[in-house]
Amino acid sequence: MLRLPLVTNDEFVSVDQFWSALLLYHERPHIANRRIIGASQIFFMKVQFKSKCVKRITELFTFSALIYEIRKMEKLSKEYVKPDFIKSILEPYDKKCELKESSVDEFLNCQNGTFISVRILLPRQNNYKQNVEVVVFDKNENLNVVTFFSVAERNEKIAAPVFPYDIEFLPPGIINVCVDCIEYAETVSADWLVGVLFPKLMKWAKESAFKLDVKNSLSLVNIDLYSNLYHSLKEKYGKQIVQMWPEKTDPYKYVYEDIAIASYLIALWTKYDPDHKPSFVDLGCGNGLLVHILNEEGFEGYGVDVRSRKIWSFYPDTTKLKVQALTPSADSLFPQTDWIIGNHSDELTPWIPVITARSSYNAKFFLLPCCSYEFDGKKFQRKNTSKSQYADYLDYIEGVSKICGLIVAKDRLRIPSTKRTCLVSYKRCYKPEMFPEIDNNISKVIKEKIDCKNVNETSERWIENYETRPETEKVRNCTKIDKDIVQSILKQISIELLKEEDFLIKSDGSKWNRGKKESFPNLAKRISPEYLKELKKQCGGLQTLIKNNKYLFLIENGFVQFRVPPFFDINNGKHKSKYCWFHENHPHGCYYNDSSCSYKH
CATH class of the missing domain: 3.40.50.150 (Vaccinia Virus protein VP39)
Structure with missing residues (x-):
């Protein structure tokens, strides 16, 4: 069978790290696949299967075989998905095959074996259909691989890749995501496997993120x-x-x-x-x-x-x-x-x-x-x-x-x-x-x-001087801070941003320094402690103050830089009412002259 690697890691991981990452993905698929709300686990079983003509049982889980068994089900729910669904596919090749109820704990402690997980993927949006997912775990000295099969009718839209894919571990520490058909490699789902799932798996592997004692979300409800x-x-x-x-x-x-x-x-x-x-x-x-x-x-x-x-x-x-x-x-x-x-x-x-x-x-x-x-x-x-x-x-x-x-x-x-x-x-x-x-x-x-x-032990009231929330909500969006404090903070931010040069050329040919990009944490280090204390009383603090002055600053991906002042459009019907901060405070003045700037000079 053709095996086409979609992506391979460039940093080695151990086999234990591999299984840690894969089990986290299996137990909580929704943290990688945002299209699903979760998985309804139906059974997790250890497989006893022997057949000279079958190397891996995954060879038997073709789309035709799986969809044939699914169509027999009266309804796609826990009550109707039984282990016989899997056994019917395996028994023609090994009449003595056995499926024994197992657990993730047993799988982790097992050195060799094949395990099958069957669950129903539950989509987050109504435009996707629920579907059966079969996951096969193979674990031994020479083979550590997990294969995922999401199965639904051809005309149904599901929230997982519609083709089977393998995630395998190869000594000395390589992880591959593979498909068995070139057409699958050119799909949006393949892009998701490479660009979203694989980076998460590598992150989890390095963190050894899976812990048996950590509860899944929604663990107390069906x-x-x-x-x-x-x-x-x-x-x-x-x-x-x-x-x-x-x-x-x-x-x-x-x-x-x-x-x-x-x-x-x-x-x-x-x-x-x-x-x-x-x-x-x-x-x-x-x-x-x-x-x-x-x-x-x-x-x-x-x-x-x-x-x-x-x-x-x-x-x-x-x-x-x-x-x-x-x-x-x-x-x-x-x-x-x-x-x-x-x-x-x-x-x-x-x-x-x-x-x-x-x-x-x-x-x-x-x-x-x-x-x-x-x-x-x-x-x-x-x-x-x-x-x-x-x-x-x-x-x-x-x-x-x-x-x-x-x-x-x-x-x-x-x-x-x-x-x-x-x-x-x-x-x-x-x-x-x-x-x-x-x-x-x-x-x-x-x-x-x-x-x-x-503490009041005699009164019906259990505590004196209890601070209840006021009936009117305080305005805490940095708009009520003393204006002198605001101007001082803006000046300190300005000094920091202008420490580096990023020149733009003004209409008169002179230079205008836009300054560097700086992160919020680094900017906070440049603000006087007494001013930071005042800001901390306000919702959002420094970040809110900077957003309140969006005509001065551009915020992108958590970094702050001076914004080029807006150009005055005479046709928009607005009159200049505010004074230009750049004209008064920037060492090169405003980027525009008085007639072109949206603010007063």
Whole structure:
């Protein structure tokens, strides 16, 4: 059989590094293939197969053989894809062939053997079809190779290469991606294998990225159900909400993020109680979209926030949202509520395990932490410097939950955010009669975490001087900084950029230095510490300040350079109202003369 290498590595890797990278790709294909939301694993089996006329069982997995067996299935789902699907292809060549249930753990500990993984790839977009993928692992002294077969009808569009491809390891440390037909090498899918997948594999190999103890994302829910829910809710609410979005925030990020969270919650609730639609309360509900979707899907519940948002007025009366400042107290309990939600709940985040524990024995929580806060509403200070602030805060909240007697699981969501780890509390580790002891432990931990003077043991209010979020949102976009400070910062940036020369020729023949390109971190080093401190109070800091002055600076790929001043167009009807910064501050003045510049000289 013809084997055509598409790409080969130029740095040697070990066989262990090879398998680390390949298993990461197998277990989490969505992190390489952005067209899929995940893979629904059906079975992973070790193969006992002997035939003199067959070198590798992959020779038998032709498109015709695979599609013939798939067409026999009543439906493309876990219930209908059985091991007999594979056995029917192998048995004509070895009637004694066996398929034994196995695992990735067993595969890693095995020195020799052939393993088969069968799963269904779940596309992210509705214009792609689900399809069966068969993955064959061959592992021995002379052969370390994985072959991928994605199978669907010829007229169906799927989110993976439609042809088989091998990823092989050859001594002393070469990795090849191969196909068996020249026509395949000239496709867009081949370009993806070379330009996207292969660089990721090499990166993972060097990092030895696969770890058995690292959970996949969406590990607490049925991924098939999640995928179906996501497509359904996206179709039902996505475009409609994006079109009517009145907020200044990016609708695509927030709308599809909340659709993904709603899909996750419904899949989670279906798992724990398939015959009952639970009630919920969303504390710090923000734009209220998550509440809106859950209400529309028939779940009883409401959202609470310290202030309303513009979009609230666009929701129907069936969407239950309340303006209320929540202070940790006996008044902030929800004894009749099944699930307490904290979706970017900020200052309330550490209190949600406490509120859950004290609301009722059956209360549960879903918590998606973002900004890190302590019990007193002040910023959380990292305790473990070997971890990131975010990772340490997750451990902190998990520790608080355990003190509250709650059993907690971690999971990772599929949302467009770097902070996508959620905590789910689904049951207690104590019997109901033990609650007084647990409640005493809760009071102790609150005392330990905050100033004891602020802890109120007799009042219904659990903490005094608690800093709640203000009803009106502060403007923190660097537009309220003292103008003298802004001008000083711009001057310091200017001095740094002009340290190198990149001359343009002005209309009068003289030179105008555009200066060098510089990264944000390096520019930050040139700013006075007292100015940086002022900027850190503002959302985005230095980056926001520079973006606010986009008529001065061009930002490309994280680097900043002076922008050529805009040319004055007399036909656009705009009058010059602002003074030209370059004319006053650049050593060569403005690039244009007074009549040509868009700003006053």
